[in-house]
Amino acid sequence: MDEAVLEETRLDDSKKYDIVVKMLEDRGVTLKEIAELTLFLQKDYVPELSIKTCIEHVERVVMKREVQNAILTGLELDILTEKGHISEPLRSMLMDDWGLYGIDEVLALAIVNVYGSIGFTNFGYVDKLKPGIIKKLDDAGKSKDVCNTFLDDIVGAIAAAAASSIAHRYA
Numbered sequence: 001m002d003e004a005v006l007e008e009t010r011l012d013d014s015k016k017y018d019i020v021v022k023m024l025e026d027r028g029v030t031l032k033e034i035a036e037l038t039l040f041l042q043k044d045y046v047p048e049l050s051i052k053t054c055i056e057h058v059e060r061v062v063m064k065r066e067v068q069n070a071i072l073t074g075l076e077l078d079i080l081t082e083k084g085h086i087s088e089p090l091r092s093m094l095m096d097d098w099g100l101y102g103i104d105e106v107l108a109l110a111i112v113n114v115y116g117s118i119g120f121t122n123f124g125y126v127d128k129l130k131p132g133i134i135k136k137l138d139d140a141g142k143s144k145d146v147c148n149t150f151l152d153d154i155v156g157a158i159a160a161a162a163a164s165s166i167a168h169r170y171a
């Protein structure tokens, strides 16, 4: 990227939106799969809720600058880890998705934070239950050349934030 493009991208959140959506897709996650988690979280509370509405709320979450920055940072760390560009001892902790590392969850909280306290409960629930795409990412991350350490938490956090956005709307 040349300087002018870089400057424009840094400032323009709509351009960053396209970049982070593509980045998620390249890592094996579509916004629809995230929306399916959101539907799973909210369907008991909002019976008329459709996947279309969930996708709209997921899109709204991903438009937020703080969310985009968390996605850019977390996914970059996963990718650099896979490429072997991270020093030890961090590399092994990330590659093995070491349970006591904890910073993957902390980064994801920046996403959940955007919609307040319901988001925290939803995020904890998704993290524990590992439904749908989260389980898929978690299993894929067990392979010795794949690092999904940040990705699974980021996906769970976006779904949880979208669920909170829906809860605020229908409450």
Ligand code: MG
Binding pocket: 097, 104, 105, 148, 149, 150, 151, 152, 153
């Ligand atoms: Mg993780």
